[in-house]
Amino acid sequence: MLIKTTQKETELKKIDLVLFLLLSFHFLFFTFVQEIKIMNREENLNQLIDETKTWDIAVIGGGSSGLGVALDAISRGMSVLLLEKADFAKGTSSRSTKLVHGGVRYLAQGNVGLVLEALKERGRLLKNAAHLAHDQLFIIPIYTWFDRIQYTVGLKMYDWMAGRLRLGKSKWISTEETITRMPAILQKGLLGGVVYHDGQFDDARLAVAIAQTADQAGACILNYTKVADLIKDESGKITGLKVQDEIGKRNYTIKAKMVVNATGVFADKILQMDNPAAPKMILPSQGIHLVLDLDFLGGQDALMIPKTRDGRVLFALPWYGKLVVGTTDTIREKPKLEPEALQKEIDFVLETASGYLIRKPTRADVKAVYAGLRPLARPKEGSTKTKEISRSHKIILSKSGLVTLTGGKWTTFRKMGEDTVDYFEQVTGEKPKESTSAEMSIQGNTSQLEAGHWGIYGTDAKAIKALVKEHPEWNEKIHPDFPNVLAEVIWAVRNEMAVKLEDILSRRIRILVLDAQAAIDAAPKVAKLMAAEMGEDTDWVESEQADFLKTASKYLIQSGMGN
Numbered sequence: 043m044l045i046k047t048t049q050k051e052t053e054l055k056k057i058d059l060v061l062f063l064l065l066s067f068h069f070l071f072f073t074f075v076q077e078i079k080i081m082n083r084e085e086n087l088n089q090l091i092d093e094t095k096t097w098d099i100a101v102i103g104g105g106s107s108g109l110g111v112a113l114d115a116i117s118r119g120m121s122v123l124l125l126e127k128a129d130f131a132k133g134t135s136s137r138s139t140k141l142v143h144g145g146v147r148y149l150a151q152g153n154v155g156l157v158l159e160a161l162k163e164r165g166r167l168l169k170n171a172a173h174l175a176h177d178q179l180f181i182i183p184i185y186t187w188f189d190r191i192q193y194t195v196g197l198k199m200y201d202w203m204a205g206r207l208r209l210g211k212s213k214w215i216s217t218e219e220t221i222t223r224m225p226a227i228l229q230k231g232l233l234g235g236v237v238y239h240d241g242q243f244d245d246a247r248l249a250v251a252i253a254q255t256a257d258q259a260g261a262c263i264l265n266y267t268k269v270a271d272l273i274k275d276e277s278g279k280i281t282g283l284k285v286q287d288e289i290g291k292r293n294y295t296i297k298a299k300m301v302v303n304a305t306g307v308f309a310d311k312i313l314q315m316d317n318p319a320a321p322k323m324i325l326p327s328q329g330i331h332l333v334l335d336l337d338f339l340g341g342q343d344a345l346m347i348p349k350t351r352d353g354r355v356l357f358a359l360p361w362y363g364k365l366v367v368g369t370t371d372t373i374r375e376k377p378k379l380e381p382e383a384l385q386k387e388i389d390f391v392l393e394t395a396s397g398y399l400i401r402k403p404t405r406a407d408v409k410a411v412y413a414g415l416r417p418l419a420r421p422k423e424g425s426t427k428t429k430e431i432s433r434s435h436k437i438i439l440s441k442s443g444l445v446t447l448t449g450g451k452w453t454t455f456r457k458m459g460e461d462t463v464d465y466f467e468q469v470t471g472e473k474p475k476e477s478t479s480a481e482m483s484i485q486g487n488t489s490q491l492e493a494g495h496w497g498i499y500g501t502d503a504k505a506i507k508a509l510v511k512e513h514p515e516w517n518e519k520i521h522p523d524f525p526n527v528l529a530e531v532i533w534a535v536r537n538e539m540a541v542k543l544e545d546i547l548s549r550r551i552r553i554l555v556l557d558a559q560a561a562i563d564a565a566p567k568v569a570k571l572m573a574a575e576m577g578e579d580t581d582w583v584e585s586e587q588a589d590f591l592k593t594a595s596k597y598l599i600q601s602g603m604g605n
C-alpha cells in the first residue's frame with residue numbers, strides 16, 4: 043500500500059514536471075514571439091540624434107540599388123545608414139516583371155558579360171532568398187522552323203552560361219505537350235514550344251527582407267526620411283546630409299565618409315543638388331504591366347513572346363494566382379514616384395497578348411495596371427532608342443566624392459552594391475574589408491516553406507501564425523478573394539516598418555497590384571487595424587484612406603486614363 047502511494051506520488055510529480063515544462067515553453071515562446079522586432083523605425087530614427095557620429099556610408103534611396111549597397115557595406119563591417127524618402131521599393135523596385143533572370147533578350151543582343159553576371163546573381167538569390175525567389179518554367183510557343191532552331195540553340199547557350207548555377211535544362215516540346223501545359227495558347231500554326239528555366243520573385247517583399255537583413259546586421263535603415271540637401275566642407279567634398287523625417291516632421295543633420303546616390307530615376311536631382319550645372323544623365327523609360335485572371339493562359343508555366351511588333355519581349359507570368367502581362371518601353375521625360383500607364387501602352391499589351399491567346403483579354407478583364415520607370419543612362423547625341431541602351435549598371439564618382447549608381451536591374455542588385463562599395467577607398471583613402479554579401483542569407487530564408495500563402499514569409503511564418511493563435515480575431519481575412527489575414531498587417535507594422543496604409547496593401551501584401559478594386563475594398567478594415575496598433579486616431583484613418591484611394595485609382599483601368 044505504502045509502495046503504491048509512493049508510485050502514484052512519483053507519477054503525479056512527473057505530470058507536474060511535464061505541465062511545468064509545457065507552460066514554461068508556452069510562456070517563453072510567446073514572450074519571444076511578441077518581443078521580436080526585426081526592424082523598428084523609432085529605434086533607427088533615434089540613431090540620427092547623435093550628430094557627432096560619422097557613418098562610413100550613407101545611402102540615398104531604398105530601392106533595389108540602395109538596398110544592395112547597404113547590404114554589401116554591412117557585410118564588410120562598415121557603419122551604414124540608408125535613407126528612403128517614401129517606402130522601400132515604392133519606386134521602380136516594386137514595379138518589375140518579377141523576373142530574376144540573366145536576360146534572354148540581352149543574349150540575343152550579344153551582351154554576354156551582362157548575361158553571365160546576371161545568371162550568377164540569379165543562382166545566388168535563389169539560394170539566399172529561397173522563400174522569395176523560385177525557379178519558374180517558361181514556354182516560348184514556336185510557329186516557324188527557323189524560330190525552333192534559333193530559340194533551341196539560344197536557350198542551350200543560356201543553360202550552359204549559367205554553369206553549375208543552372209536551374210534546369212531547356213528542351214523542345216511537341217505541339218500536344220505545349221497545348222496540354224498552356225491550354226489557352228493560340229493553336230493555329232503551332233509547331234511546339236521551347237521550355238526553359240528562369241527565376242521569379244516578389245520584388246517589394248524582397249526589398250523589405252533585404253532591409254531587415256541589413257538592419258539585423260547593424261545597419262540603420264529608414265523609410266520616409268528624405269535627403270533634402272548635401273553638406274560640403276570648404277574644399278567642396280561632401281561630408282554629410284540634411285535629412286527630413288517625413289512622418290514626424292523632424293530635421294536631422296548627419297555626417298558620412300561616403301554618400302551614395304541610388305535614387306533611380308531621381309538621380310539627376312541629387313546630382314544637381316551637388317552641382318547645379320550637372321547635365322542630365324537619366325532617361326526614364328516606362329514599362330507597364332496588366333494583371334489578368336490566370337485562366338487567360340491556363341497552367342502554371344509562363345509565356346514568353348520573344349519578338350513583339352516593336353521588337354521587344356513580352357511576358358505573361360503566373361504570380362500569386364493571377365497573370366502578370368508586360369511590358370512596354372516608353373520614354374517619359376519627367377521622373378515620377380507614381381507613374382501612370384498610357385492608353386497606347388495598355389492597348390499595345392492587350393493587342394500583343396491577344397495575338398497568342400484563344401480568349402482575347404479586354405480592358406474589362408484587367409484587375410490592375412501598374413507602371414514603372416527604368417533609370418536608363420541617357421544615350422549620347424539625342425538617340426532615344428531605349429531598347430538598345432545597355433541595361434548594365436553605371437557608377438559615377440563626382441568631384442565632391444558623391445558616388446552615383448544607376449541602371450542595372452533587380453537581379454544584379456547585390457553585385458551593383460558590391461561594385462559601388464568598392465569605391466570607398468577612392469573616396470576616403472581607407473581600404474574596405476572584402477565583401478561577403480554573396481553569402482548572406484536574406485531574412486526569412488529557408489527552402490522548407492510553410493504551405494499556402496505563408497511560404498513567402500519563410501522562417502517568419504511561424505511567428506505570424508503564433509500571433510493568430512494568440513489573437514484568433516486576427517485570423518480574419520483582409521479580403522474574401524485573398525488568403526492574407528489581419529495578423530499579417532500587425533506583423534508588417536511591428537517588424538516590416540509599414541507606416542502607411544499603402545505600404546501594407548501595395549508592398550507588404552501585394553493586393554493593390556493584383557486586384558486594385560479588392561485593395562480599395564479592403565482599405566477601411568486594414569486602416570482601422572493599423573490605427574489601433576499604432577495608436578492613431580480616426581482622423582489618421584480617414585486621411586490614410588483618402589491618400590490610398592487617390593493612389594489606388596491609378597491602378598484601375600478607367601476610360602480617359604493617360605494620354
Ligand SMILES: Cc1cc2nc3c(=O)[nH]c(=O)nc-3n(C[C@H](O)[C@H](O)[C@H](O)COP(=O)(O)OP(=O)(O)OC[C@H]3O[C@@H](n4cnc5c(N)ncnc54)[C@H](O)[C@@H]3O)c2cc1C
Nearest residue numbers: 103105106107127133134135138139141269306329452453
Ligand atoms: C517595367 C520594368 C520591368 C522590370 N523588370 C525587371 C525584372 O523582371 N527583373 C529585373 O531584374 N529587373 C527588372 N527591372 C529593372 C529593375 O526594376 C530596376 O533596375 C530597379 O528596380 C531600379 O532600382 P533603383 O533602386 O535604382 O530605383 P528605385 O526603385 O526607383 O529606387 C530609388 C529610390 O530612391 C528614393 N529617393 C529619391 N530621391 C530621394 C531622396 N531625396 N531622399 C531619399 N530617397 C530618395 C525613391 O523614393 C526611390 O524609392 C524592370 C524595370 C522596369 C521599369
